[in-house]
Amino acid sequence: MRLVLIGPPGAGKGTQAAILGKRLEVPHISTGDLFREHVERRTALGRDAKRYLDAGELVPDHVTGGMVRERLAEPDAQRGFLLDGFPRTVRQAHTLARILTADNRELDAVLEFTAPEDVVVERLLSRGRSDDTEEVVRHRQRVYRDQTAPLLAHYADIRLTVPAVGPVEEIADRVWSCLPGAA
Ligand code: AMP
Numbered sequence: 001m002r003l004v005l006i007g008p009p010g011a012g013k014g015t016q017a018a019i020l021g022k023r024l025e026v027p028h029i030s031t032g033d034l035f036r037e038h039v040e041r042r043t044a045l046g047r048d049a050k051r052y053l054d055a056g057e058l059v060p061d062h063v064t065g066g067m068v069r070e071r072l073a074e075p076d077a078q079r080g081f082l083l084d085g086f087p088r089t090v091r092q093a094h095t096l097a098r099i100l101t102a103d104n105r106e107l108d109a110v111l112e113f114t115a116p117e118d119v120v121v122e123r124l125l126s127r128g129r130s131d132d133t134e135e136v137v138r139h140r141q142r143v144y145r146d147q148t149a150p151l152l153a154h155y156a157d158i159r160l161t162v163p164a165v166g167p168v169e170e171i172a173d174r175v176w177s178c179l180p181g182a183a
Helices: 013-024 031-041 044-055 061-072 090-102 117-127 134-148 150-154 168-178
Strands: 002-006 028-030 081-084 109-114 159-163
Touching: 002 013, 013 028, 013 081, 013 109, 013 168, 028 031, 028 061, 031 044, 031 061, 031 081, 044 061, 044 134, 061 090, 090 150, 117 134, 134 150, 159 168
Parallel strands: 002 081, 002 109, 028 081, 109 159
Antiparallel strands: none
8 A cells, every 4th residue: 555644743644654554564654754864874865954854844855855766666665655744745746656657656545634733733842852842843834834735635536634633543543444445
């Protein structure tokens, strides 16, 4: 199964992707995690990306696209994947489509996680990641509204909406029952 997860920062995509990845036995690929690993390992890509992460801005496409292309070429991603945090713009969606069609692959579905902004901001402020200061959190919400939300229309044909407020297990069940081919 090849899935993309979209939702505002703090909607719990990462948590749900980890649960779902285990259930479907496909890798959970989070571009935010990949960037943070690069920053930690002090790679050249990490040095390029760091100031964007710190500011809550999108890392430029030439950096992001190459990283995703390489990750999706890894053997474990051949059976399927959950993409969490990519694409984040319509332009990145076109990049993803090119990567997949080159290998005769296509997406099965796009899961949209919805939650009110005050709920997600509250969650992020209690999480305490280094880019979770109030100013950066608010900025990341703005970036989501301006740059990522237009993607939802782009994926209207294969989009499934999951309300992401409530206990983690309940949301996981909602995700599972809305998937194509769900039991
Ligand atoms: P996340 O872990 O998804 O909240 O992402 C954390 C940060 O990583 C974002 O605020 C961006 O700086 C960067 N990032 C993650 N995914 C992308 C992407 N698809 N395009 C550009 N920047 C990204």
